[in-house]
Amino acid sequence: MLTPVPPESSWRSVVDGVRRACVAAGEPDPLDEAAQLRLTHHGLDGSTLWLTDEAGFALAHDGAVDLAVAPDERRSGHGTALAEAAFAGSGPVTAWSHGDHPAAARLAERHGLARVRELWVMRRPTSLPLPELQVPEGVTVRGYRSEDEAEVLRVNAAAFAHHPEQGSMDADDLAARMGEPWWDPAGLLVADDGDGLRGFHWTKQHDASLGEVYVVGIDPAAQGQGLGKVLTLAGLHHLAGLGVDEVLLYVESDNTPAVRVYSGLGFEHAASDTHVQYRRD
Secondary structure, X not given: OOEOOOOHHHHHHHHHHHHHHHHHOOOOOOOOHHHHHHHHHHOOOOEEEEEEOOOEEEEEEOOEEEEEEOHHHOOOOHHHHHHXXXXXXXXXXXXXXXXXXXXXXXXXXXXOOEEEEEEEEEEEEOXXXXXXXXXXXXXXXXXXXXXXXXXXXXXXHHHOOOOOOHHHOOHHHHHHHXXXXXXXXXXXXXXXXXXXXXXXXXXXXXXXXXXXXXXXXXXXXXXXOOHHHHHHHHHHHXXXXXXXXXXXXXXXXXOHHHHHHHHHOOOEEEEEEEEEEEEEO
């Protein structure tokens, strides 16, 4: 059932078509931001792609697999064929189920992948009133400037030293994100104490109605000062000022302190709004 990978313009059309079909059916995009940026800037360099006609695809890169089948094409063996190719052998591999699909759980079990992480999507309507922003003395919260690049990268690396995705962001990754259509320097809020940055809150406006708490990073040396809540609140005020109706964020389900902060600011999580990572060691 697998089909040869066609020239670039054709395989991109297949991948984009499956993604659009999933989103049109009310599902999350089957490719996360890292995979999207990689395809945009590097194509299939360092990656392997499998297709089943125009019904589905599996994309592997550095031991991580993204697999999707268009909703109308499911229950026809496409997912099975793609999984058999992408998860062949017994080596280490990871895969995300964006939306916690039961079919993904069955494929994961069949190929020896265990459920290891849950990423929650939490949402908050901007119609809820926000507390007044109170910035600690000696700190200025402002928008990003080009001279902040090194400090943002330093704080990010320190804050996410043990995070498997975010902590590896380098200057090229930062530049790629700043090259996206949604980039707005005013939406990358930094906490500046005059000697450097203590933290940052990178917001994202997806469209006229949806905003995101994209990344909140606090320098470990500044932990315990309440800056996480201050920067989160500053970003929420910024997004509300843009006129969006809802703000979402992603948080590890076992990050109890962060979940507590976000819940206290009015964010809620629905069980169906869960992304699951499977892994075979």
